[in-house]
Amino acid sequence: MDLDLDKLKERQKRIRNFSIVAHIDHGKSTIADRILEKTHTVSKRDMKAQILDDLDLERERGITIKLNAVELEYTAKDGKDYIFHLIDTPGHVDFSYEVSRSLAACEGALLVVDAAQGVEAQTLANAYLAIDNDLEIVPVINKVDLPSAQPEKVQEEIEEMIGIDASDSVMTSAKTGLGIDELLERIVSDVPAPEGDITKPLKALIFDSVYDSYRGVVLNVRVREGLVKVGDTIELMSNKKTFEVTDVGVMSPKAVSRDYLMAGDVGYITASIKSVVETQVGDTVTLADNPTDEPLTGYRKSTPMVYAGMYPVDNGKYEDLHEALEKLKLNDAALEYEPETSQALGFGFRVGFLGLLHMDVVQERLEREFNLDLIITSPSVDYHVTTTSGEEIVVDNPAELPDASEIKEVREPYVRAEIMVPEDFVGPVMELCQRKRGQFVTMDYLDKYRVNVIYKLPLLEIIFDFFDDLKSNTKGYASLDYRVEEYEPSELVKMDILLNGESVDALSFIVHKDFAYQRGRDIVSRLKEVIPRQMFEIPVQAAIGNKIVARATVKAYRKDVTAKLYGGDRTRRDKLLNKQKAGKKRMKEVGKVSIPQEAFMSVLNLNKGQTDDSGK
Ligand SMILES: Nc1nc2c(ncn2[C@@H]2O[C@H](COP(=O)(O)OP(=O)(O)OP(=O)(O)O)[C@@H](O)[C@H]2O)c(=O)[nH]1
Numbered sequence: 001m002d003l004d005l006d007k008l009k010e011r012q013k014r015i016r017n018f019s020i021v022a023h024i025d026h027g028k029s030t031i032a033d034r035i036l037e038k039t040h041t042v043s044k045r046d047m048k049a050q051i052l053d054d055l056d057l058e059r060e061r062g063i064t065i066k067l068n069a070v071e072l073e074y075t076a077k078d079g080k081d082y083i084f085h086l087i088d089t090p091g092h093v094d095f096s097y098e099v100s101r102s103l104a105a106c107e108g109a110l111l112v113v114d115a116a117q118g119v120e121a122q123t124l125a126n127a128y129l130a131i132d133n134d135l136e137i138v139p140v141i142n143k144v145d146l147p148s149a150q151p152e153k154v155q156e157e158i159e160e161m162i163g164i165d166a167s168d169s170v171m172t173s174a175k176t177g178l179g180i181d182e183l184l185e186r187i188v189s190d191v192p193a194p195e196g197d198i199t200k201p202l203k204a205l206i207f208d209s210v211y212d213s214y215r216g217v218v219l220n221v222r223v224r225e226g227l228v229k230v231g232d233t234i235e236l237m238s239n240k241k242t243f244e245v246t247d248v249g250v251m252s253p254k255a256v257s258r259d260y261l262m263a264g265d266v267g268y269i270t271a272s273i274k275s276v277v278e279t280q281v282g283d284t285v286t287l288a289d290n291p292t293d294e295p296l297t298g299y300r301k302s303t304p305m306v307y308a309g310m311y312p313v314d315n316g317k318y319e320d321l322h323e324a325l326e327k328l329k330l331n332d333a334a335l336e337y338e339p340e341t342s343q344a345l346g347f348g349f350r351v352g353f354l355g356l357l358h359m360d361v362v363q364e365r366l367e368r369e370f371n372l373d374l375i376i377t378s379p380s381v382d383y384h385v386t387t388t389s390g391e392e393i394v395v396d397n398p399a400e401l402p403d404a405s406e407i408k409e410v411r412e413p414y415v416r417a418e419i420m421v422p423e424d425f426v427g428p429v430m431e432l433c434q435r436k437r438g439q440f441v442t443m444d445y446l447d448k449y450r451v452n453v454i455y456k457l458p459l460l461e462i463i464f465d466f467f468d469d470l471k472s473n474t475k476g477y478a479s480l481d482y483r484v485e486e487y488e489p490s491e492l493v494k495m496d497i498l499l500n501g502e503s504v505d506a507l508s509f510i511v512h513k514d515f516a517y518q519r520g521r522d523i524v525s526r527l528k529e530v531i532p533r534q535m536f537e538i539p540v541q542a543a544i545g546n547k548i549v550a551r552a553t554v555k556a557y558r559k560d561v562t563a564k565l566y567g568g569d570r571t572r573r574d575k576l577l578n579k580q581k582a583g584k585k586r587m588k589e590v591g592k593v594s595i596p597q598e599a600f601m602s603v604l605n606l607n608k609g610q611t612d613d614s615g616k
Helices: 006-015 028-038 056-061 093-102 119-132 149-163 182-189 315-331 356-369 424-437 461-464 467-472 512-528 571-584 602-615
Strands: 015-022 071-074 081-087 108-114 136-142 203-212 216-225 226-230 233-236 241-244 246-252 254-257 260-261 266-270 282-289 304-310 336-342 346-353 374-376 383-387 392-395 407-422 439-445 449-456 481-491 493-497 510-514 538-544 547-554 587-590 591-595
Touching: 006 015, 006 260, 015 028, 015 093, 028 071, 028 081, 028 108, 028 136, 028 182, 071 182, 071 246, 071 266, 081 182, 081 266, 093 119, 093 203, 108 119, 108 182, 119 136, 119 149, 119 407, 119 481, 136 182, 136 203, 136 216, 149 282, 216 260, 246 260, 304 315, 304 336, 304 356, 304 538, 315 336, 315 346, 315 356, 356 374, 383 449, 407 424, 407 461, 424 439, 439 467, 439 512, 449 461, 461 467, 467 481, 493 512, 510 512, 512 538, 512 547, 512 602
Parallel strands: 015 081, 015 108, 108 136
Antiparallel strands: 071 081, 203 216, 203 282, 216 266, 226 260, 233 241, 233 282, 246 254, 246 266, 304 346, 304 374, 336 346, 383 392, 383 407, 407 449, 407 481, 439 449, 493 510, 493 538, 538 547, 587 591
């Protein structure tokens, strides 16, 4: 192999590694498509819309979940050929950890801002992530074709709110293709070429790893120093495991083998690694016989924020569910699960998700790709509990919360929520936050019209429907960004639900003392609606400890039953519920009672009930 050092150095100067960051829907994927098209990475004819979103589900939902790195070739106006590595990032608040991963592989970021919407919460959050990573930021104002576009105003916003020079922002319309040529030139001129000594021992960062049934584990790496090629023995520095490299290459957008990857490159390595568990994202890859002295510093790991039980409708499918989760995990580093048993539902798993959207995506993939029918219990957060005997435990399943008499203190996760909103809506936003047990922190005017309202809120209150409520209370103008900051003591109680006199563990939930009675009543009346009638009466009760706080009765079967199901507005929560309804009637027999999937999601509706009540 001809590895002329001067040529390699010359090649390194022509590499540009960059990401595109934006608030959701500001046009990141469409811009990526245009760039791919312009660089002829895919011919227009072959190009499916949004080729970077390779999961069917992503395309359907129009959201980007997994990050993808592609290599593009671009002949610039200076006549030289440049090598672009474009790393796509997701925009949804559930997936912000994926953003920080991809940024670690780049020197620059295109910050895309919608010319009509302006800077929003995720624009800021992502811009700060990029600044923290020392990336060169190229501001891009997209959708300038829209009649409501106000590019100059957006330019000012970027300068005022992010503090970067936006006077030379690239004006684009990813829809018409306007400005894309200029954007490509700006990537060449503004994004710095990677540095890193090619002659030093290999030092590469794993920023993603995916399982491929043909190739085994595929490591997506950013090479920082040195060079790697087929036949090398690599070592994963965190666990000292060694593997022989079977292939290296880049995605373009399909996998294309290369002779080597060198300092500055973003590409893949395969090395007959059997399990993704061995390959930690953030780990450093080096050569076994010529290792680097110091590993790279890893970056923030994703941690689940929402937990729910997943049970096969057919108990015989437990192993299938196990296998399916194992396979999904190979592709989804954020997914966590462990076995769990429920008296009511049998054997299943407690699964940790980044948020409700992530939960929804996982459920859909399990059902679609693995053909499983699942019952999912209502989502919960994790609680830190100190028992009277001084023991510290973490509880992510309401059924496992110890008896009140054994609890000294329960702490729940609180987030710092930044809500950006036009001044006119500050009132409704504050009202909503107060209702959700929020504590006001501060409020800043971002410009003449817009305010950044900061609240401390219990994660429990915001995971379900806060975002939807926020949107409806502000005519869609508010944007939200949040992160878990701390755990704080809270007066929480466990609500048990009894059907036919039997406590159903999978229906219990944790609720703040002040809302307990109302929610007890709400859930009971909701369950009364969704539990199908039988030949006998079914008492439905809500209890805190031994105390029954609400009760209702599912009357014995009559012929004219019309189950009144919640229709409601078009929010994510409702879509979730509607989907549960639309699918096959998923039921679980518990004792003599059949419990449908909707019953387990009742707690999502409860919040709605509460909001409606207080909103009246
Ligand atoms: N009018 C107009 N519409 C655009 C333009 N760019 C993108 N859009 C539309 O805006 C919507 C969102 O674009 P996407 O590219 O999917 O946005 P995104 O930021 O990638 O969204 P996520 O992948 O969900 O984070 C789509 O309906 C696009 O067709 C533009 O320049 N002009």
